Amino acid sequence: MIVQTHQITPFDDQKPGTSGLRKRVRHFQQPHYLQSFVQAMFDSLEGLAGQTLVIGGDGRYWNCEAIQTILAMAAANGVGRVLVGQGGILSTPAASALIRHHQAFGGIILSASHNPGGPDGDFGIKYNASNGGPAPEKLTNAIFARACELTEYRIMSDMQPVDLNLLGQFQLGAMSVEIIDPVSHYVELMARLFDFDAIRDMLLGGFRMQFDAMHAVTGPYAKAIIEGVLGAPEGTVINAVPLEDFGGGHPDPNLTYAKELTALQFSPDALDFGAASDGDGDRNMILGNNFFVTPSDSLAVILDNIHLAPGYAKGAVGAARSMPTSAAMDRVAQFKGLPAYETPTGWKFFGNLLDADRITLCGEESFGTGSNHVREKDGLWAVLFWLNILAARRQSVQEVLEDHWSRYGRTYYSRHDYEEVDSKSANRLMEGLRMRLPVLAGQKIAGQVIDLADEFGYTDPIDNSRTDKQGVRILFKDGSRIVFRLSGTGSQGATLRVYLERYEPDPERHGLDAQEALADLIRIADQMAEIRQGLGRETPTVIT
Ligand code: G6P
Ligand code: ZN
Numbered sequence: 001m002i003v004q005t006h007q008i009t010p011f012d013d014q015k016p017g018t019s020g021l022r023k024r025v026r027h028f029q030q031p032h033y034l035q036s037f038v039q040a041m042f043d044s045l046e047g048l049a050g051q052t053l054v055i056g057g058d059g060r061y062w063n064c065e066a067i068q069t070i071l072a073m074a075a076a077n078g079v080g081r082v083l084v085g086q087g088g089i090l091s092t093p094a095a096s097a098l099i100r101h102h103q104a105f106g107g108i109i110l111s112a113s114h115n116p117g118g119p120d121g122d123f124g125i126k127y128n129a130s131n132g133g134p135a136p137e138k139l140t141n142a143i144f145a146r147a148c149e150l151t152e153y154r155i156m157s158d159m160q161p162v163d164l165n166l167l168g169q170f171q172l173g174a175m176s177v178e179i180i181d182p183v184s185h186y187v188e189l190m191a192r193l194f195d196f197d198a199i200r201d202m203l204l205g206g207f208r209m210q211f212d213a214m215h216a217v218t219g220p221y222a223k224a225i226i227e228g229v230l231g232a233p234e235g236t237v238i239n240a241v242p243l244e245d246f247g248g249g250h251p252d253p254n255l256t257y258a259k260e261l262t263a264l265q266f267s268p269d270a271l272d273f274g275a276a277s278d279g280d281g282d283r284n285m286i287l288g289n290n291f292f293v294t295p296s297d298s299l300a301v302i303l304d305n306i307h308l309a310p311g312y313a314k315g316a317v318g319a320a321r322s323m324p325t326s327a328a329m330d331r332v333a334q335f336k337g338l339p340a341y342e343t344p345t346g347w348k349f350f351g352n353l354l355d356a357d358r359i360t361l362c363g364e365e366s367f368g369t370g371s372n373h374v375r376e377k378d379g380l381w382a383v384l385f386w387l388n389i390l391a392a393r394r395q396s397v398q399e400v401l402e403d404h405w406s407r408y409g410r411t412y413y414s415r416h417d418y419e420e421v422d423s424k425s426a427n428r429l430m431e432g433l434r435m436r437l438p439v440l441a442g443q444k445i446a447g448q449v450i451d452l453a454d455e456f457g458y459t460d461p462i463d464n465s466r467t468d469k470q471g472v473r474i475l476f477k478d479g480s481r482i483v484f485r486l487s488g489t490g491s492q493g494a495t496l497r498v499y500l501e502r503y504e505p506d507p508e509r510h511g512l513d514a515q516e517a518l519a520d521l522i523r524i525a526d527q528m529a530e531i532r533q534g535l536g537r538e539t540p541t542v543i544t
Helices: 033-044 063-076 092-101 137-149 184-193 196-204 218-229 259-265 295-304 328-336 348-355 379-393 397-408 423-440 519-529 531-535
Strands: 003-007 021-024 052-057 081-089 106-110 122-128 152-156 168-172 175-180 209-212 273-277 284-288 291-293 319-322 340-343 361-364 368-371 410-421 448-455 472-476 481-486 494-504
Touching: 033 063, 033 122, 033 137, 033 152, 052 063, 052 092, 063 081, 063 106, 063 152, 063 168, 063 175, 081 092, 092 106, 092 122, 092 184, 092 379, 122 137, 184 218, 184 379, 196 379, 209 218, 209 259, 218 379, 259 273, 259 284, 273 379, 284 295, 284 379, 284 397, 291 295, 291 397, 295 319, 295 328, 295 361, 295 368, 295 379, 295 397, 295 410, 319 328, 319 348, 328 340, 328 397, 328 410, 340 348, 348 361, 368 379, 379 397, 410 423, 410 531, 423 448, 423 472, 423 481, 423 494, 423 519, 423 531, 448 519, 481 519, 494 519, 494 531, 519 531
Parallel strands: 052 081, 052 106, 081 175, 209 273, 319 340, 319 361
Antiparallel strands: 003 152, 021 122, 106 122, 168 175, 273 284, 284 291, 361 368, 410 494, 448 472, 472 481, 481 494
């Protein structure tokens, strides 16, 4: 092995965001750009020499090229062994599972999640730690600091391109490379958690469903499990082949972007069940026949029914949700006498609670649900959980929800996004709200009395770390709530998110359209934050 050292001028823009470093493909393709980040990462990982790393990505454009570079650099930096998903493929939850299973030092996942791909799309790289979860902030800050001063990187210069499609083991210098099946371990894990026999019987009994893989990474996983092991007819998984540009689509599972599935499920031909996942397989959307399950309700229903899945037969030890996620989960936790945690937005905030065994289940309004089986949210896992619940209860999605609401009350919920607005205006709007917080409590606005108005902050109960400025909350006397927050994941300008929620205990009033049920709050939100004047926008760009 010949190791070459390249001299470079440091890059000052390699600060990882919520889920790693995400930039346009062309930005990543600048000479030495990826190499700089990878070297900064290796330099920040104390004790990496001789250790095992798991490597794979969501199959987007430049995935395999990046893996070749990472392999050559890993060999030159003394990594002992790498496990690479065949074809360069690993979904984010599958990578998390493999890191844990092999007790690896960590993993490198190539993905920009639900952002579009292709030569003009986005690329991303993130590091997951030995617990299988996203790198903690301490580490991502260290990587950024290292990148800012990095003047050279090491790479194996005599490496022939590796055939990522060929299963098996070989040497790159002193480093062992194993190309592994990206799917099989994940399938075994799911088979341990869920009642596959019951789901298989339900499918054989005529239950009809569709899973939209959106030409992203879950295709092979969903095909293997839903059509393979569970025996659903071929064609149940649509858009099943991962494509470098996701077929030109935006691989985000919501009513706007999962077009084909949504059109079917809101038509007279709708099937019993519809579901979709995102680019790297960690998000999920659940649909019934002409019925949408909000992610907040999905979390509450799974918690309520958790014992129905064999892997969770003992029930949950606790549950957590991100602050803007509705309180539907809290009502189930309270009924069951379980601790419920409220964390800032971002999956990494669940990590400590999961590692300390304080919670079994967690979820976010942003189409993320997961449990202690891995340290990432898991799209296909959520879909299988729903199938397990439906098979055990022998009810439709709508019946399960209506029963849930009749017992716990319904939490009407919606999120209004104002995307790509001017950053200054968005910050001014938030600052205006912040300034008025001290005087808001007790005020009456459009017939509603404000109970509490504050800005959410979080002290991690395990390591006592503090995270502030996580969204402005307005809580009303009747349990309704408005939250204002700026997105942490946008790439252009700013995105204002307005989260609206109203609790309705009366079963006679559970059949309303969410936007109608929330109309008063929507008006109050606009009035309080002066959204239309402040942002110059009449309506939100996306409503979920
Ligand atoms: C990513 C993170 C999630 C987060 C979501 C929305 O998917 O993994 O944990 O909830 O982004 O974040 P945003 O800051 O855009 O609301
Ligand atoms: Zn994702």
